[in-house]
Each structure stands twice: as structure tokens, then as C-alpha cells.
Amino acid sequence: MASAPMAAPRKLRPERAVASLKGDLDASRALLWIGARNRLSDSIWSFRHLALASTEHPYQTGPGETELTMEILVFVKRVPATDSKIKVGADGKQIDPAGVEYVLNPYDEFAVEEALKTKEKFGGEVTVLTIGSADAQKELRTCLAMGADKAILLEADTSSVDASSISKCLAAKAKELGAQIIFCGKQAVDGDDAQVGVRVATLLGWACVSDVSSLELSDGAFVATRDIEGGKEKIEGKLPAVLTCQKGLNEPRYPNLKGIMAAKKKPLESSPASLESAALRVAGLTPPPARPAPAILGEGAAAVDLLIDKLKNEAKVI
Amino acid sequence: MAGDVLVFVEQREGSIKKASFEALTVGREVAAARGGSMSAMLVGSGVAALAGEAARFGAAKVFVCDDAKLAAYSGDAWAKAAKVCAQESGATLLLFAHTAMGKDLAPRVATHLGCGLVSDATSVHATGDDVHAKKPVFAGKAYKEFVGSGMTCVTLRPNAFAASESAGAGQVVNVAAPETDILAIVKEVLAASTNAVPLQEAQVVVAGGRGLKGPEHWKLLEDLASAFGPGVAALGASRAVVDAGWRPHGEQVGQTGKVVAPPLYIAVGISGAIQHLAGMSTSKYIVAINKDAEAPIFKVANYGIVGDAFEVVPKLCEAIRAIRG
Numbered sequence: 001m002a003s004a005p006m007a008a009p010r011k012l013r014p015e016r017a018v019a020s021l022k023g024d025l026d027a028s029r030a031l032l033w034i035g036a037r038n039r040l041s042d043s044i045w046s047f048r049h050l051a052l053a054s055t056e057h058p059y060q061t062g063p064g065e066t067e068l069t070m071e072i073l074v075f076v077k078r079v080p081a082t083d084s085k086i087k088v089g090a091d092g093k094q095i096d097p098a099g100v101e102y103v104l105n106p107y108d109e110f111a112v113e114e115a116l117k118t119k120e121k122f123g124g125e126v127t128v129l130t131i132g133s134a135d136a137q138k139e140l141r142t143c144l145a146m147g148a149d150k151a152i153l154l155e156a157d158t159s160s161v162d163a164s165s166i167s168k169c170l171a172a173k174a175k176e177l178g179a180q181i182i183f184c185g186k187q188a189v190d191g192d193d194a195q196v197g198v199r200v201a202t203l204l205g206w207a208c209v210s211d212v213s214s215l216e217l218s219d220g221a222f223v224a225t226r227d228i229e230g231g232k233e234k235i236e237g238k239l240p241a242v243l244t245c246q247k248g249l250n251e252p253r254y255p256n257l258k259g260i261m262a263a264k265k266k267p268l269e270s271s272p273a274s275l276e277s278a279a280l281r282v283a284g285l286t287p288p289p290a291r292p293a294p295a296i297l298g299e300g301a302a303a304v305d306l307l308i309d310k311l312k313n314e315a316k317v318i
Numbered sequence: 319m320a321g322d323v324l325v326f327v328e329q330r331e332g333s334i335k336k337a338s339f340e341a342l343t344v345g346r347e348v349a350a351a352r353g354g355s356m357s358a359m360l361v362g363s364g365v366a367a368l369a370g371e372a373a374r375f376g377a378a379k380v381f382v383c384d385d386a387k388l389a390a391y392s393g394d395a396w397a398k399a400a401k402v403c404a405q406e407s408g409a410t411l412l413l414f415a416h417t418a419m420g421k422d423l424a425p426r427v428a429t430h431l432g433c434g435l436v437s438d439a440t441s442v443h444a445t446g447d448d449v450h451a452k453k454p455v456f457a458g459k460a461y462k463e464f465v466g467s468g469m470t471c472v473t474l475r476p477n478a479f480a481a482s483e484s485a486g487a488g489q490v491v492n493v494a495a496p497e498t499d500i501l502a503i504v505k506e507v508l509a510a511s512t513n514a515v516p517l518q519e520a521q522v523v524v525a526g527g528r529g530l531k532g533p534e535h536w537k538l539l540e541d542l543a544s545a546f547g548p549g550v551a552a553l554g555a556s557r558a559v560v561d562a563g564w565r566p567h568g569e570q571v572g573q574t575g576k577v578v579a580p581p582l583y584i585a586v587g588i589s590g591a592i593q594h595l596a597g598m599s600t601s602k603y604i605v606a607i608n609k610d611a612e613a614p615i616f617k618v619a620n621y622g623i624v625g626d627a628f629e630v631v632p633k634l635c636e637a638i639r640a641i642r643g
Contacts, residue, residue, distance in 0.1 A: 082573040082593040086459035095460065106574050162464075163425070164434055189573055191455050191462075193437050198393070198425035207501035208393060210422045213567070223505075227568060228418035229516035231509040233391070237502025247574060248567035279434030280470070283450060283463040291599065291618050296611070300625035301633040307605065308637045310621050315603045317522075317582040318546075318641055 070124030072115045073174055075184035075196065076108040076143060078136040082189055093282050094159055104139040107185025109146075109252035110245035115183045116147045117250065118217060125149045129173060131156055131166055131273055144263035145255030151266070152177075154273035162278040163191075167199035169275050174200065179240070186211045186244040194244075201242035209235050213248040320447055321354025324381070324409035326400060326427075327372050328419050329362060330507075334371055336519065337415030337476035342375035344442055344479050345413050346486075352411075352444045356486070357381060359403040359493075361396050363389035366490065373488025375481070380488055381407055385495035391419060392503040397426035398496045404431060406493055411449050411466075413442075416473035417518075424473045433469040438577075440478040440600070457573035457596035476518055477579045478600075515552040517569065522546050522582045523601070525554030525571055527594075529587020529608060529627055533564035538631050539586060545638040554578065554598075556588045572597035587627045590615030607631065 080086065080095070081103045089096040104112075115126045128143040130136050131154045140151035154169065174182060182201075187194035194210070201208030209224040213232065216223045220239050225232045227246060255263070297303045297310065311318045325345040328335045342358060349356040357379040358372035369380040381403040388395060400423065404412055412427065414420035416438045428435035436451035440461070443450050451472045452463040466472075517523065524543045526536065536553075543551035555565040557572050571578055573593040583601035588594060590606070590613055598604070599618050606619035607630050616622045623630055 080456065082457075082596075083591070084456075085592065086456045088460060095456075162434060164428070164432075167429070189457065192453070192457060192577075193435075194421050195425040195428075195435055195437060198422065199429045202394075202397065202426045202429035205501075208426075209502055210393075211418065224502075225508070226418070226422075228507070229519055230514050231507060233418075233504045234506040234508065235502050236505050241502070246567075247570070279432075280436065280464040280466050283465050285455070286461050286463070288454070288458055288461060288599065291604075292620060294616055294619050294622060296616060296622040296624060298623060300623070301629045303623045303625070304630060304633040304637055307621055307623060307634065308641070311582070311603070311605070312641070315582070315620065317603055318638060 070118065070122050071178050071180045072118055072124050072126045073177060073179035073182045074108070074111050074115045074126065074128045074143065074148065075170055075182065075200070076112065076128050076130045076139060077105045077185070077188045077190075078102050078130065078132055078139040079105045079188050079190040082106065088285050088287060092284050094285065102135065102139070104142050105185050105188045105190075107187060107189070107245055107247070109185075110247065110249045111183035111185050112143050112146050112148060113250045113252040114215065114243070114245055116253070118181065122217070127152060127177060127179075129170065130154070131169060131275070132158055134270070137268060137270070140268055141263050142255060144266045144268070145259040146253055147259060149266065151268040153268065153270040155270055156273040156275050158275070160278060160282070161275045162280050163193045163195035163199060164279040165276040167196050167203060169273055170196065171200045171203035174204065181217075181240060182206075182242040184242070184244055186246045197242050197244035204240070204242075207237035207239070207241040208243070209237065209241070210244040211246045212243045213246045215243060215249065319354050319408055320410055321349060321352035322407060322409040323349040323352070323354060323356045323411045323413060324404055324407045325356065325358050325372075325377070326412065326414045326420065326423065327358045327360050327368070328415055328417060329360065329365055329368055330419075332364065332368070334368055335415060335417060336481065337417055337420075337474070339375055339481035340476065340479040341413045341415050341474050342372060342377065343481045344474060345411075346376035346484060348411065348442055348444050348449070352447070354409075355379075357407050357409065359383070359400060359407070361388055361399045361403070363387075369488055369490050373486050374483050376484045376486040377488055378486050379407070379491050381491050381493050383493045383495050387500070388495055390504045392500045393422050393426055394501045395495075395498050395503070397423055397430060398498050399493070400427045401430040402496055403493050406491065410447070410469050412469075412471045414471070414473045416475050420473050424471050428471040431469050431471070433471060434464070434466050435471040435473070436464045436466065437473045438475050439472050440475050442472055442474070454577070454600065457577055457593070458600055459592075459596050475579065477581075515549055517552045517554060517571070517576050518578055520550070520552035520578075520580050522551035522584065523554045523571070523578055523580045523598070524551055524584045524586065525556065525588060525598070526559065526565075526586050527556035527588030528558050528562075529589075530559070533559075535628070536565070538627065538635075542584070542586075542631055542635045542638070545635045545642060547642045556594050557591070585615050585619070586631060588615055589613045590618065607634075
């Protein structure tokens with residue numbers, strides 16, 4: 001599964017410079033020429049790009065229409081909202097979905113926002129990708145409304161797979177799409193695995209920083225900080241990279257009405273996914289262990305003496 | 319051997335993390351139950367000297383990958399080193415502490431080994447060759463038990479397991495660092511503050527919510543935390559006060575913040591939204607101080623005081639200082 005690392009993202013909008021260098025050569029021919037040169041010189045120019053350069057936009061007339069820019073990919077997931085009550089389902093392995101409201105994984109909002117900021121700075125295209133049921137189209141539309149350009153749903157029953165199977169499928173798709181940078185949430189708030197982003201980077205042979213709380217991207221490189229116990233660490237690395245996003249990285253934008261309307265017309269591809277079987281088996285899902293019966297000791301400062309007595313002699317924690 | 323267990327021993331600047339001693343203790347017990355032995359691995363530069371400490375907690379062998387190139391943490395380079403140690407050890411169960419480093423490293427190692435990983439486990443046991451590991455999901459609103467057959471990795475939640483010493487042979491096995499291009503590496507470590515206790519490692523967490531009425535009143539909680547003495551208590555916060563900008567993101571406890579399980583959690587002016595409860599309800603003892611007797615926090619609190627934080631906390635602070643001081 002591991003592959004040769006992709007080359008660093010190309011410099012942005014080279015076609016303008018080359019078109020002017022070529023003087024009287026017409027702009028569209030110059031673009032096709034760059035496409036051909038890139039195809040020969042650069043393995044990241046995957047089949048998708050070939051298709052884009054040769055068939056989707058064969059007659060472009062201006063440099064703005066086919067920019068040779070960053071392919072930005074975001075992995076997202078549909079999860080129960082954090083204020084949901086979680087009940088164990090009848091099979092004893094899954095949650096009971098009755099009455100549960102589903103949302104875009106909160107950490108993925110930071111990932112989508114960072115992808116949009118990256119596009120705003122460097123140009124490019126933001127694709128959001130998820131594996132799940134057809135219901136996940138709702139969360140993909142949310143990402144499109146925030147500003148992502150296109151969405152892909154790999155439809156599969158994920159009830160019996162794990163981070164190992166999901167990562168393999170996502171890594172293969174990222175390669176097929178010619179992604180140059182991937183953002184995802186630091187973890188999904190359902191399984192709390194915090195594995196998929198890091199695993200995908202490892203499968204692709206890419207750099208990875210998990211729990212990113214600040215990021216500076218430059219041509220082919222990045223500086224990221226991540227939270228560690230009692231502080232932060234500053235990490236330098238090379239692109240391509242997978243960055244898993246932590247709260248504090250940015251303030252995710254809310255989709256506005258214009259964005260929501262635009263999202264309805266943006267492409268959302270759906271295709272069935274084949275997932276490898278899980279590396280782990282699920283033995284069961286159980287409610288959390290019950291806490292001891294709560295006790296109200298009293299009211300106001302007068303209850304402090306009793307609290308101290310309990311902490312000292314019963315709990316023995318002070 | 320099939321029953322063997324290998325524990326990644328995390329060190330930062332030459333000192334071993336407490337959570338790694340917990341992992342060594344779990345590794346020793348699981349290995350004994352599986353009829354195998356427990357070994358440790360150390361990755362870094364100048365780390366060979368720490369092998370004796372792993373032996374104190376029962377490591378039969380200590381695989382040491384000591385190389386100047388590994389002086390700073392690089393997830394990609396360290397994972398390759400850990401993979402070589404794992405292969406040389408022949409272990410089929412790898413344990414890590416679920417720390418910032420462990421949770422970054424373990425998915426990489428599991429991917430290299432082509433195996434499953436149970437992250438943030440709060441209990442682990444063996445039946446025959448299988449490993450059963452239970453972990454909180456939905457930030458603790460439910461627990462999921464996984465079973466791994468063959469090679470399996472598990473990260474262990476800090477503070478969820480006890481550490482105990484039991485001497486092992488500690489035979490050092492040197493492992494050469496694999497040749498690799500480093501893709502990303504730590505260039506600088508920025509400490510939040512020299513005296514701050516990491517939230518997830520603290521023995522006591524003092525957390526505040528909207529009941530404190532404003533960021534200017536946090537002195538109250540700082541005083542309470544410091545009353546426990548140096549290096550004991552850390553400050554936490556509810557999502558509401560973090561979102562309001564009163565406190566930094568790093569202090570948020572809950573489903574979209576940190577999940578903590580200290581021996582003592584003191585919630586001051588926190589009503590106990592479901593997503594906050596998810597992040598702290600595995601704490602051993604919970605104390606709640608809140609004006610509203612109906613607040614959901616009292617449903618999980620071992621000891622509750624209904625009252626004004628501005629009246630109760632100074633008295634509590636004084637009483638704790640009298641005991642600890």
C-alpha cells in the first residue's frame with residue numbers, strides 16, 4: 001500500500017509566467033504545453049489531471065480556467081452531535097440511532113476551514129471525501145456550503161469496519177485524486193479513535209502532524225504546532241502531508257445563505273466503496289460503569305468542613 | 319513468542335513518563351497471563367541509560383534504538399524504529415501510553431505492522447492468544463470492547479491503570495536505526511508555563527464554568543489549585559467559558575476538549591452539560607460546587623455543595639492549605 005512520496009505542490013499559477021515568456025504564443029496552447037510538460041516531469045499529475053487537461057477543458061481560452069494549483073483533500077465524517085444521549089442498540093455492538101441527531105464531526109469543521117484558507121492563499125480545489133451511508137450527503141452539503149468545491153461519498157456500510165480498513169480505502173482514493181495536502185479532524189467524536197489521518201499518511205509515505213493547533217504553509221513545506229502535555233511542540237516538515245486538526249487552529253466559518261444555495265449546484269459524486277475487513281473484532285458496546293450514588297453535603301461555606309472530612313477520610317484524596 | 323508483549327517507553331528529555339510505567343505494569347500482567355514475557359523499547363538519542371528503569375517495572379529485555387538522528391521526535395522516523403524493535407522482539411502485543419506522543423506514534427506503527435489498534439483503552443486482558451481491550455467511545459458515554467487476534471497494538475489511557483514495580487532482567491538489545499528520510503520533525507518544544515501541571519496528568523483538576531461570572535474571577539480557582547501544593551493540580555474549563563474566550567482551548571474538558579480521569583475533580587460553577595460530563599465522569603472522585611441544586615453535575619458528583627462559588631471556594635481553599643501547607 002505504501003507508495004513513493006508525491007512531489008511537493010507546484011508553484012502556483014505558472015501558466016501566467018510561461019504564457020508571457022512565450023510572447024505571441026496563444027494562451028490556450030501555452031496551457032496545454034504546460035500540461036504536457038507536467039505530465040512528463042511529475043508523477044503527481046495523476047490520471048485525473050490528465051483527464052482534466054485533455055478532455056474536460058480542451059478549449060480553454062484564459063489562464064484563469066485551468067489553474068495548475070493545489071489539490072486539497074478533506075476527510076470528513078457524519079457523527080452523532082455532542083449533546084446526544086448515547087444508548088446501546090439491540091445488537092449490543094452499535095448505538096441505538098433513534099432520536100440521535102447527526103452532524104459534521106466538530107473537528108472536521110476546523111479541517112474544512114483550514115482547507116478553504118489554504119485555497120484562498122494558494123489557489124486550488126477543495127474536495128471533501130467521506131465513507132458512509134447515503135445520509136452523509138447532508139454533512140457533505142454542509143462542507144460545500146462552507147465553500148468546498150466538490151464532494152465525494154464512498155458509500156459503504158461502516159458498521160463492521162475499523163480504522164485500518166477505512167484508512168486503506170481513503171489512502172487509495174487520495175492517490176487516485178492526486179491530492180497534495182490532506183486535512184481531517186484530529187479524531188471523530190464517535191469512536192474517538194484518532195487513527196485515520198495518521199494511518200493514511202503512513203500508507204502514502206507522507207509527512208503527518210496530528211492535533212495541529214497552528215499551521216504555516218509555504219512552497220513545499222510547513223511549520224505546525226501541536227499540543228503536548230503541558231505545552232506545544234513546533235514541527236517542521238515537507239509536503240505532501242496529512243494534518244489532523246485541533247480546536248484553536250482557526251474559527252470555522254458558518255455557511256451563509258449564498259453558500260447554501262451554491263452548494264446545491266456543486267458536484268457531489270457518490271459511488272460504492274469496497275472496504276477490507278476489520279483488523280479488530282467488536283465484542284460489545286456497553287453503557288459506562290455507574291458512578292456511586294451522588295450526595296449533596298449541604299449548602300454554602302458551612303458544608304466545607306464536611307467536604308474536607310469526606311475527602312480526607314472517605315475518599316483519601318487529600 | 320506468541321504471548322510476548324512489547325511496551326513503548328516514552329521519554330522526554332531523559333525522563334520516562336509516568337504513563338509509561340503504567341503501560342509496563344499492564345504489559346507485565348498481560349504477558350504473564352498469556353504465558354509470555356514483557357519487553358520494553360526505548361527510542362531516541364542517549365536513551366540507553368533509561369533501560370534500567372524499564373527493568374525495574376519488569377522488562378525482560380529492553381530494545382534500544384539509540385541514534386543521534388532520533389534526538390528530536392519525528393513520528394515517521396520513530397515509527398520505523400519502533401517497527402524494527404517490534405519485529406526483533408517477536409511480540410504480538412504492543413502497548414503505548416495514550417499521550418500526545420503515543421497517540422501520534424501508535425497508528426503509524428500499527429499501519430507499518432498491518433494490524434489493528436485499540437486507542438485510549440481503559441482495560442486490557444488476555445484470553446488465550448486474543449487480547450481484549452475496552453475503550454470509552456463518544457467521550458465516555460459508552461464503552462466498546464475490541465478483540466485482537468495475532469499482532470495487535472493498544473494505547474492505554476493515562477491514570478486509568480496503576481503502576482507497580484517488579485524487577486525484570488532488563489537485558490539490553492541494541493537495534494540499529496533504520497535509514498530513512500525524515501518527513502517531519504520537532505524543532506522546538508514550547509512549554510505553556512514552567513509550573514503548569516498537564517491537565518491529563520494532574521492528580522487534581524479544578525475546573526470552572528459560567529458560574530464564575532467572568533475571566534477576572536479565575537484567581538479564585540488558581541488559588542484553590544495552588545493550595546494543593548506544587549505539581550498537583552491543573553485548571554480546567556467548561557466549553558461555554560472557552561467559547562466565550564475566558565480561558566484557552568487547552569483547558570477545555572469535555573467531548574470536544576480533553577478527557578480527564580484524575581483521582582479528584584472539582585467542578586466550580588459548572589452546570590454539567592452532557593458533553594462536559596463525557597469528558598470527566600471517569601474521574602475517581604468528583605466534587606461539585608454550584609448554586610443550582612438541580613444542575614446535572616450533581617448527578618455525577620460524589621460530593622456536592624449547593625452554594626455560591628465566591629463564598630465556598632475561599633473557605634475550601636483555606637481548609638486545603640491548612641492540610642497541605
